[in-house]
Amino acid sequence: MIYTVTLNPSIDYIVRLDSLVPGITNRTTAEEYYYGGKGINVSCVLAELDLESTAFGFVAGFTGDAIEKGIRNDRIITDFIKLESGISRINIKIKAGVETEINCQGPHISEGELERLFSKIDRISDGDTIVIAGNIPNTMPDDVYERILERIKGKDVRIVVDATKKLLLNALKYKPFLIKPNRQELSEMFGVEINTEDDIEKYAKELQKLGAKNVLISLGGDGAMLIDEFGKRHKAGVLKEKVINTVGSGDSMVAGFVAGYEKTKSYPYALKLGSVCGNATAFLDGLATKEKINELLAKFN
Numbered sequence: 481m482i483y484t485v486t487l488n489p490s491i492d493y494i495v496r497l498d499s500l501v502p503g504i505t506n507r508t509t510a511e512e513y514y515y516g517g518k519g520i521n522v523s524c525v526l527a528e529l530d531l532e533s534t535a536f537g538f539v540a541g542f543t544g545d546a547i548e549k550g551i552r553n554d555r556i557i558t559d560f561i562k563l564e565s566g567i568s569r570i571n572i573k574i575k576a577g578v579e580t581e582i583n584c585q586g587p588h589i590s591e592g593e594l595e596r597l598f599s600k601i602d603r604i605s606d607g608d609t610i611v612i613a614g615n616i617p618n619t620m621p622d623d624v625y626e627r628i629l630e631r632i633k634g635k636d637v638r639i640v641v642d643a644t645k646k647l648l649l650n651a652l653k654y655k656p657f658l659i660k661p662n663r664q665e666l667s668e669m670f671g672v673e674i675n676t677e678d679d680i681e682k683y684a685k686e687l688q689k690l691g692a693k694n695v696l697i698s699l700g701g702d703g704a705m706l707i708d709e710f711g712k713r714h715k716a717g718v719l720k721e722k723v724i725n726t727v728g729s730g731d732s733m734v735a736g737f738v739a740g741y742e743k744t745k746s747y748p749y750a751l752k753l754g755s756v757c758g759n760a761t762a763f764l765d766g767l768a769t770k771e772k773i774n775e776l777l778a779k780f781n
């Protein structure tokens with residue numbers, strides 16, 4: 481079974497404007513909403529790839545109810561913990577020529593509620609995959625990913641972590657099978673500007689020295705680079721189509737990579753399917769669909 485963990489799910493409210501002017505009332509030209517949070521997005525794209533997953537995490541209030549209902553699907557088993565107070569966050573994605581995101585704090589999670597999650601994590605067993613992705617509310621200790629991984633230590637579980645800074649760095653000692661920083665996140669982790677492909681490879685290999693097996697660096701419209709567990713560099717480009725909404729492209733890439741590796745045990749294929757899923761999301765209103773993935777798979781080389 482593949483388990484995804486989203487500590488801080490969200491409703492993504494996408495607002496489109498011709499331009500955004502600070503200090504006045506701006507009016508949208510269109511708006512849409514999606515149920516998100518990184519782990520949830522991974523579960524949704526896995527479902528499009530015909531893979532079942534169990535979604536763990538915390539939901540709260542009316543937004544939490546909507547998220548839980550909204551992602552219900554016969555390939556997603558939702559097993560969220562309902563928090564006593566607060567509401568799951570609404571993240572605002574402003575598309576006004578450039579993209580601006582406002583990702584909110586999210587509800588407080590108590591130590592007792594965290595313990596309930598750890599008990600669920602104890603169900604994960606040999607041969608399973610766990611995908612831990614996204615940010616945590618800042619009231620939560622930043623060793624939480626380590627505490628989750630500590631619970632599965634010693635089990636033969638494929639670990640995937642998609643997070644930033646300390647949350648990711650602290651998880652590396654658990655030897656994750658895959659991490660997927662984007663270029664900016666890689667730069668931030670090392671406090672340097674990363675421009676060239678050689679720089680990307682150099683810093684990806686630093687993350688491998690710290691414990692990561694496969695490091696997939698996503699580069700938005702420039703594609704992605706994988707440094708696999710054998711130190712081999714693989715590159716993938718992107719297809720050219722009208723970009724509609726890139727929110728969740730990175731998560732789609734993670735889902736595609738995990739599915740591609742699960743099916744073939746081939747890193748080039750995992751990178752290809754990951755890229756196709758990332759592209760498919762960028763070219764659609766919501767996340768990658770089975771139809772779009774199959775269409776792009778036939779064109780991608």
Ligand SMILES: Nc1ncnc2c1ncn2[C@@H]1O[C@H](COP(=O)(O)OP(=O)(O)OP(=O)(O)O)[C@@H](O)[C@H]1O
Pocket residue numbers: 662698699700701702703704717718719723726727728729730731732733754755756757758759762
């Ligand atoms: N403009 C684009 N055109 C085509 N493909 C894209 C575009 N942007 C993203 N993608 C695809 O999605 C993958 C992941 O994108 P990106 O690097 O933006 O991830 P991310 O920063 O983690 O995104 P997010 O946090 O929104 O999920 C890219 O490697 C690429 O395959």
Ligand SMILES: O=P(O)(O)OC[C@@]1(O)O[C@H](CO)[C@@H](O)[C@@H]1O
Pocket residue numbers: 488490491492515516517518521571583613614615616727728729730731
């Ligand atoms: O605040 P976090 O957890 O880092 O990111 C949350 C988020 O931006 O990630 C997804 C896209 O990757 C969206 O569905 C969601 O709004």
